[in-house]
Amino acid sequence: MSGFSKGDDEGDFLRYELTVLPEFEAAILNVLGWNNLDESAYGDCLLTAEQIIKIAIAIDVQLPTDLDLFIGVRE
Numbered sequence: 001m002s003g004f005s006k007g008d009d010e011g012d013f014l015r016y017e018l019t020v021l022p023e024f025e026a027a028i029l030n031v032l033g034w035n036n037l038d039e040s041a042y043g044d045c046l047l048t049a050e051q052i053i054k055i056a057i058a059i060d061v062q063l064p065t066d067l068d069l070f071i072g073v074r075e
Contacts, residue, residue: 001055002044003067016064020071027058028071037073044070 003016020028025037031054034040047055047069055071056063063069 001047001063001069001071003064003069006066006068015067016069018061018063020059024059028055031055031058032071040073044072046070 001016001018001020002014004012005015029036029040031051032040032045049065052063052065052069
């Protein structure tokens with residue numbers, strides 16, 4: 001996961017980064033409505049506020065709410 005200033009008003013600088021552990025992948029796929037990693041969006045996917053809250057609960061991590069958060073699939 002990566003976070004950038006909302007609306008990109010402060011430039012394209014990475015403000016937050018989190019690597020999701022493999023044991024949480026199934027929970028995140030469920031939040032995103034994907035059955036498997038093959039159904040994931042190409043590149044990075046902008047998360048909605050609702051998805052951020054659900055992912056934070058699923059992985060038991062406080063995620064920043066003041067940033068645009070994206071999730072991407074590793075290769």
